[in-house]
Amino acid sequence: MGPAKRGRLPLRILPFAVPLRPLVVLSHLRWDFVYQRPQHVLSRLAATRPVFVIEEPVHSEGEPHWERQRPASGVTVLRPHTPLHEGGFTDGQLQAMRPLVDELAREVGACDVWVYTPLAVSLIDALDAQTVVYDCMDELSAFDHAPPQLLEREQLLLDRADLVFTGGPSLYRAKKDRHADVHCFTSSVDAAHFGQARPEAPALDEPEDQRALPHPRLGFFGVIDERLDANLVGALAEAHPEWQIVMVGPVVKIDPATLPQAANIHWLGGRTYDELPPYLAGWDVCLLPFARNRSTEFISPTKTLEYMAAERPIVSTPITDVAEPYGDIVYLGDTPEAFIQACEAALKASPKQREANVADMRAVLAKTSWDTTARRMAVLLDGTSCGAASGDAPDASSSHPAAALTPEASGAAR
Template sequence: MKNRDFIITSLQPWDIEIGSTIKNTALEISKTNRVLYINTPMDYSTRFRGNKNAAWKHRMDVVKKRVSPIRQINERMWVADCPFCVFPVGGLPTACLFDTVNRINNKMIADYICKVASRFGFTDYIHLIDTDIYRSQYLKEYIKPALSIYYCRDFVIGQPYWKKNGARLEAMLAAKLDIVLTNSTQFAIRFKKYNLNTFPIETGVNLELYDARKKWEVPEDLKHIPSPIIGYVGSVIALRLDCNLLMDVAQSRSQYNFVFIGPEDETFSNHPLHRLPNVYFLGKKRVETLPAYITGCDVCINPQIINDITDGNYPLKVDEYLAMGKPIVATSTHTMRDIFAEYAYLPANTEEYLQALDAALKECGDKNKEEQRIRFAHTHSWQHSVQKIYNIIEQFQAF
């Protein structure tokens, strides 16, 4: 697909510091099409009580008109920061009040989108909504795109903030749009109830960054940890990871060293895992250094706890592990069984985890299996992922 205009509204701000499916998707689309990425606006509670990080400071500069709200990312792509704040809706007591205020927010965002789209001459544009259940709820009727797509790539309605209104509004949003995309077959089954034009697609991996053929220097804080190293790279949060399983496994395999690379939540920060001599928490690292950390691991793990949020979620980190050629042990979720079963050990309990780790370590140095993993990861490039989106759009518009 070439020379189309895309407008993207996302739950995820452009300035997020970790790897991002929607950012990589947007960048891939912009190779042959024009893209306008609308940075979700701050609400007033975030303005006054939010994390005063660099992204917050930039948004405040935009709101106070100190800097331009438009940033050009490449020849065909722009990010537009909303030069205003919206009203917080999460704590509103009734659905009626929520819908009223949320519609006001949507109208402000829509007016701004139309203004920027007109400035750049965007016409007949495709609107891609990335898991933005609230602030994109009414945009189809306000901005009138040529085609509207909802992209669900996480079970956000299982999280506390979304439980009150999320399920209701996500179903409404999916039903009114033209196409629904999901990043797992489990999610697709759920959305088929609301929209028959629902299609599962697999996300991509940044193969320019996660390149096993480059020479990566193992970072200093990993060098001193003896092998075998069982590594996890990503956010270390109890909502997604099974801390009790990890405790049992680490105690049962005291000869293995377990290393966690990523920011911890409060549960993990205070967990007894920190007192085990064979467990290391190295903290948050820059994205561009993560392949080096993966290189220093013997086996990579994704020890998810099974819940509505994790079972159908697409684990991008597994593609990153595979792209680096590493043996993988990951909890047997629906998506892992559906997509990665041939390339990872998929235990379902502590005993199976122990056996899987033992078996995976025996594969270290097996160049044939390493190449098989890398080749499979390369079938999940962002080019392949976005081409599936193009194919679905073209198929829909053909009828």
């Protein structure tokens, strides 16, 4: 059901009586790993339709079976257990999973399919898929240990998809000529959640493992993998032993023993979404110390806006999707020396400079939210999936059912 077979027709408001089909999601990311774009979007979409998230399989002896979880209202996470020891959506695992997906297809009937990983593209054939959305939030082929068949499977997915969403402008530019209906949805922010860490907000209880650290503190939260410039972190700590470098996040795909060690570098491990604001509230500068390599060429870090919501100075390497839209707000450094100087400038900024910087941050945040992003995605999804039957697609107005997507309605974590 490729783009040449179905298009979105002129917009109008659909009546509330139009049923919204179940949404089946194929994801390489665990729901309980790091709370990010998929959880924000899908928990909001679940306010108006049942959402079933199929994760990568795990090993379990015996017959293949589903492990079901309900992490949010309207969201069912399906973790396949198979007797295979292979990790990810390998050909062997896809074959082992097929009876489970056949079973799910009988349960949900006609559905829309939302795909995060091209490696699972063959599972679409087992479902009664009406509309297929490819939400491309990362260039997975650029990551370390990417399966060689990923690019081929992505082309199959692009041929099959009705809509393509990208996680940032760099990815949009890379995909816009490969499909007829590509839309850029830069990851947004839950401003109220991270706004708890604003300097003027009521004080939060500081985490025990950060409480005793002296200031200034320069912090990062997120997945720690090949995208992080570990040498830059080491250089930062070495240049200013009086600075405390706080690194919050799980270490994946790299050996923790390769990370720089120093008395003023603190690798604290992963934390839940709810635990992040208290750490952030104790930082003087927020860091985006990304490496400049193929794995970061297309990234659009969600934490940029999360840091902005906390109204803290931000220092980053010149990643395209940070430098282009936010270069007048974020301090940038393209070498270790320049990055260190940017951190020094952020710490020395005058009250007037900080006030102007915060005003710019607030202007950015006023234009975006996860509620708005999910609502706009839903309008496109429902317009494509319902257009063939109704003759029209929905208007992105408050009358559309997707306008009811709110944190309270969706049960999204806060």
